[in-house]
Amino acid sequence: MNWTNGIRQFHRWVSIVFTLTVIANFVxxxxxxxxxxxxxxxxxxxxxxxFTGLYLFALPYTAKWRGARRS
Structure with missing residues (x-):
């Protein structure tokens, strides 16, 4: 598993924790x-x-930038 997939998985689990804390807040x-x-x-x-969302949002743009720089 590479670094990006780890952050993506972490982001998913944190979103579940966030949802549960919001529900607990309403209760x-x-x-x-x-x-x-x-x-x-x-x-x-x-x-x-x-922070993880901003990282995942920036990934496609940095991939384009790195690809253009190599050419």
Whole structure:
């Protein structure tokens, strides 16, 4: 498995974790006195999704750039 496939797989698993934390956030906010830290729970997976998503977004453009540079 190469580096890109590893990041792609990591991105998929983090998206599942993010979805679960958002669902937990909605459930907690339905309670009369939700703890404050629950609102911040999805932020770490969201930041990881941002960085891995930007990397995956840039891959086709860097491949074109590297291909043009070799020619």
């Amino acid at each position: 907690a906010m339905a309670q009369p006195e939700p703890p404050t830290w629950v609102a911040f729970l999805p932020l770490l997976p969201l930041a990881l999704l941002l």
